[in-house]
Amino acid sequence: MICITGSVRELIDREDKRGNKVVAVGIGSPGIIKLDKGIVVTSPNFPGWRDVPLRSLIERVINLPVSMDNDANVAAFGEKWRGAGRKVNSLICLTLGTGIGGGIILDGNLWHGAHGMAGEIGHMTVDPNGPRCNCGNYGCLEAYSSATGMVRGATEAIKQGKRTILRRFSGNDSRQITAKMVYDAATQGDRLSISILKEAGSSLGIAIVSLINILNPEMIVLTGAVTGAWDLFMPAAFEEIEKRAYSRVMMRTKIVRGKLPGSAGVVGAAGLALRQMGSLPPMT
Numbered sequence: 001m002i003c004i005t006g007s008v009r010e011l012i013d014r015e016d017k018r019g020n021k022v023v024a025v026g027i028g029s030p031g032i033i034k035l036d037k038g039i040v041v042t043s044p045n046f047p048g049w050r051d052v053p054l055r056s057l058i059e060r061v062i063n064l065p066v067s068m069d070n071d072a073n074v075a076a077f078g079e080k081w082r083g084a085g086r087k088v089n090s091l092i093c094l095t096l097g098t099g100i101g102g103g104i105i106l107d108g109n110l111w112h113g114a115h116g117m118a119g120e121i122g123h124m125t126v127d128p129n130g131p132r133c134n135c136g137n138y139g140c141l142e143a144y145s146s147a148t149g150m151v152r153g154a155t156e157a158i159k160q161g162k163r164t165i166l167r168r169f170s171g172n173d174s175r176q177i178t179a180k181m182v183y184d185a186a187t188q189g190d191r192l193s194i195s196i197l198k199e200a201g202s203s204l205g206i207a208i209v210s211l212i213n214i215l216n217p218e219m220i221v222l223t224g225a226v227t228g229a230w231d232l233f234m235p236a237a238f239e240e241i242e243k244r245a246y247s248r249v250m251m252r253t254k255i256v257r258g259k260l261p262g263s264a265g266v267v268g269a270a271g272l273a274l275r276q277m278g279s280l281p282p283m284t
């Protein structure tokens with residue numbers, strides 16, 4: 001915590017010296033968050049955290065208004081405010097990284113749901129008989145289309161004796177396998193890695209079809225490190241969407257890559273902080 005407040009203080013001082021006045025602080029935090037109270041209930045990234053009042057802790061030290069939301073939600077807001085979704089009123093943003101985060105924007109506003117839990121798209125079931133996910137459910141999207149999911153697929157296949165150059169890449173230690181290795185192996189024609197990326201794409205396609213069926217958004221924005229492998233997994237996703245589309249109308253939803261790689265969350269957190277202060281006009 002000292003580190004977080006210390007970094008915030010440092011950034012404020014730095015901007016001060018440059019003649020920029022910092023007026024608010026926006027935070028995007030992973031995990032389950034009580035939005036009204038600014039409390040991080042639990043966070044997979046910070047195993048020791050339980051009911052941490054992050055917002056008030058920072059407010060107390062820096063004496064500026066602080067806004068806080070889930071990390072995937074701030075990324076979605078960033079893409080809406082300054083990224084791929086500037087010209088649309090409704091979008092769903094999926095952050096494909098270690099896990100899969102989701103943020104839903106309807107009529108220009110983030111949709112938080114009744115209890116602040118909306119947008120957990122990574123835990124949408126895409127295969128009821130699939131592998132167990134960290135959340136306790138089976139066959140979640142995250143278990144296939146995240147970096148962790150791909151590594152899991154590779155590790156299991158190796159355990160079953162499948163042939164792959166990933167053995168060599170990892171020095172015969174499957175614990176060393178990374179999603180980047182799977183990508184590199186696929187570009188070198190490794191059949192197992194190609195099939196893992198294809199499965200990641202198909203699962204994503206299945207999830208996207210459901211999202212479009214339920215909400216009919218103007219746009220689906222895909223962001224996060226995994227989108228670097230776009231050409232290797234998205235054809236399977238598009239194929240699945242085409243196959244399962246309920247009507248041709250569905251195909252009007254644009255499916256695009258985010259325009260703020262690596263910074264959607266930061267931009268969105270800033271935007272939400274400005275919005276909380278009333279400095280951002282409505283975006284519908």
Ligand SMILES: [Zn+2]
Nearest residue numbers: 123133135140
């Ligand atoms: Zn899950």
